[in-house]
Amino acid sequence: xxxxxxxxxxxxxxxAKQAAKIESLEVEIAWLKEQCRLAAHRQFGASSExxxxxxxxxxxxxxxxxxxxxxxPEPTVETITYRRRKxxxxxxAQLKAFPVEIIPHPLTDAQQTxxxxxxxxxxxxxxxxxxxxxxxxxxxxxxxxxEVGGCRHCQEHEIATPIxxxxxxxxxxxxxxxxxxxxxYIMSQKYVEGLPLYRQEQAxxxxxxxxxxxxxxxxxxxxxxxxxxxxxxxxxxLLARDILHADExxxxxxxxPGRAAESDSYLWLYRTGRDGPPIILFDYQETRAAKHPKAxxxxxxxxxxxxxxxxxxxxxxxxxxxxxxxxxxxxxxLVGCVAHARRMFKDALKALPAAARKTDTPPxxxxxxxxxxxxFELERQWHDVTADERFAARxxxxxxxxNAFHAWLEQQAAQALPKSALGQAITYCRNQWKKLIAYLLDxxxxxxxxxxxxxxxxxxxxxxxxxxxxxxxxxxxxxxxxSLVETAKGNGLSPFAYLTYLFEQLxxxxxxxxxxxxxxxxxxxxxxxxxxxxxxxxx
Numbered sequence: 448x449x450x451x452x453x454x455x456x457x458x459x460x461x462x463a464k465q466a467a468k469i470e471s472l473e474v475e476i477a478w479l480k481e482q483c484r485l486a487a488h489r490q491f492g493a494s495s496e497x498x499x500x501x502x503x504x505x506x507x508x509x510x511x512x513x514x515x516x517x518x519x520p521e522p523t524v525e526t527i528t529y530r531r532r533k534x535x536x537x538x539x540a541q542l543k544a545f546p547v548e549i550i551p552h553p554l555t556d557a558q559q560t561x562x563x564x565x566x567x568x569x570x571x572x573x574x575x576x577x578x579x580x581x582x583x584x585x586x587x588x589x590x591x592x593x594e595v596g597g598c599r600h601c602q603e604h605e606i607a608t609p610i611x612x613x614x615x616x617x618x619x620x621x622x623x624x625x626x627x628x629x630x631x632y633i634m635s636q637k638y639v640e641g642l643p644l645y646r647q648e649q650a651x652x653x654x655x656x657x658x659x660x661x662x663x664x665x666x667x668x669x670x671x672x673x674x675x676x677x678x679x680x681x682x683x684x685l686l687a688r689d690i691l692h693a694d695e696x697x698x699x700x701x702x703x704p705g706r707a708a709e710s711d712s713y714l715w716l717y718r719t720g721r722d723g724p725p726i727i728l729f730d731y732q733e734t735r736a737a738k739h740p741k742a743x744x745x746x747x748x749x750x751x752x753x754x755x756x757x758x759x760x761x762x763x764x765x766x767x768x769x770x771x772x773x774x775x776x777x778x779x780x781l782v783g784c785v786a787h788a789r790r791m792f793k794d795a796l797k798a799l800p801a802a803a804r805k806t807d808t809p810p811x812x813x814x815x816x817x818x819x820x821x822x823f824e825l826e827r828q829w830h831d832v833t834a835d836e837r838f839a840a841r842x843x844x845x846x847x848x849x850n851a852f853h854a855w856l857e858q859q860a861a862q863a864l865p866k867s868a869l870g871q872a873i874t875y876c877r878n879q880w881k882k883l884i885a886y887l888l889d890x891x892x893x894x895x896x897x898x899x900x901x902x903x904x905x906x907x908x909x910x911x912x913x914x915x916x917x918x919x920x921x922x923x924x925x926x927x928x929x930s931l932v933e934t935a936k937g938n939g940l941s942p943f944a945y946l947t948y949l950f951e952q953l954x955x956x957x958x959x960x961x962x963x964x965x966x967x968x969x970x971x972x973x974x975x976x977x978x979x980x981x982x983x984x985x986x
Contacts, residue, residue: 544981617954627950636945643913671924689749690720692899699915717783724970726939729926752782783882786895789819791872798868818852838890938969
């Protein structure tokens with residue numbers, strides 16, 4: 448490259464361009480280094496998002512005006528040493544729910560005679576050794592024998608003989624070997640334990656049963672058809688609540704019309720919050736477009752916990768600003784996820800070189816993380832209080848921390864590089880601020896959307912095993928089955944026992960009768976005790 452040595456002005460311009468180019472490259476290099484450190488941590492580092500206790504005890508932002516209490520006496524220093532005693536009777540309490548099989552071991556004939564004097568030996572006590580016996584799955588053929596009767600007198604006199612048949616329960620799967628328990632077992636193995644159908648096919652082969660995965664897939668479709676009325680009933684009841692959570696995850700469906708097999712489809716999750724019996728519903732859709740939550744949530748009014756995805760911003764009823772117009776709340780108020788913000792600051796901290804994390808002055812990413820940690824620490828203190836008490840405590844203690852957090856974000860916005868991990872975390876918080884502080888509006892609301900994230904993670908884990916759905920009908924069936932299974936689990940039911948009960952009862956009722964359907968809902972008091980998971984005793 449030739450230099451304009453004879454023209455100082457040109458040299459100045461060239462130097463300015465080179466300096467700008469160098470600055471741009473340095474920013475790009477710093478960003479690439481961040482991505483490399485994050486990628487290495489995701490692959491080799493710990494996946495837990497918990498902050499170590501030592502870090503929690505050294506909050507780096509100024510809390511003087513937030514948590515100062517001059518009248519509180521300083522604690523005295525003392526050393527406490529104790530031994531944790533193991534709770535007695537816990538094992539016996541756990542075993543109470545199970546039947547007991549007693550195997551007696553009497554004294555032998557030789558032992559019943561005293562070796563010293565030859566007299567009879569009497570039983571002093573019985574020593575008991577307990578074991579848990581497990582019986583693997585077994586297959587039993589059930590035959591329904593229904594008697595058919597006729598009048599012998601009419602038959603002898605050649606009169607039209609009325610034929611009567613003994614009643615028996617209507618089958619859920621007529622002209623099929625499928626029983627309620629068999630379909631419920633296959634469903635729970637796939638949608639609870641994550642066991643794909645091809646592996647279940649192999650397991651049945653080891654039991655001596657030739658049951659193809661195609662047959663089991665057909666049973667899943669037929670079973671989902673029986674569950675569909677309950678799914679729609681749960682959908683109606685979900686929309687009547689005023690606090691919901693939403694999230695979505697990908698699902699690969701091979702044979703969607705007009706789409707490549709590699710295309711991502713989506714399972715959308717909608718669930719209730721901490722109040723009332725849990726309702727957890729999944730909705731299969733081909734895309735992540737906003738029209739899908741718009742259709743599913745039609746008629747909903749209340750609070751909706753979400754992440755930062757823009758599709759929720761354009762739902763009907765999400766309008767206006769409750770910050771500027773507190774007396775005119777919109778029909779739907781979006782509640783953001785502080786856990787998402789915390790995760791971004793955590794990633795920004797991981798992206799820093801080791802030397803930058805060990806300075807006397809904490810890095811900005813650590814300060815942002817500490818703000819989030821403080822908010823979660825406060826929430827843990829109020830976990831078991833009433834909604835009204837939590838509402839008042841948040842206004843008194845969380846709101847000052849949030850105000851300090853917001854002021855810090857505004858200050859850092861002008862300093863952090865927008866494309867850096869820290870810059871992205873700050874931008875996310877500023878853009879989502881109205882949603883991040885919305886949980887202050889009601890004591891029943893959550894500080895994060897972790898409730899839905901934990902629920903949808905179960906689908907993600909199962910999907911790693913069975914990988915994809917073959918067709919849209921299968922994906923829709925999976926959404927329905929997942930909905931009933933997870934709602935059952937949320938209400939303390941055994942998915943296998945509950946599904947078996949449903950397939951026994953649904954063919955016997957009018958599926959358009961809402962009263963009859965309500966009796967079968969997961970929180971119904973009329974469900975048999977066999978459907979409920981025994982509560983584990985606590986220490």
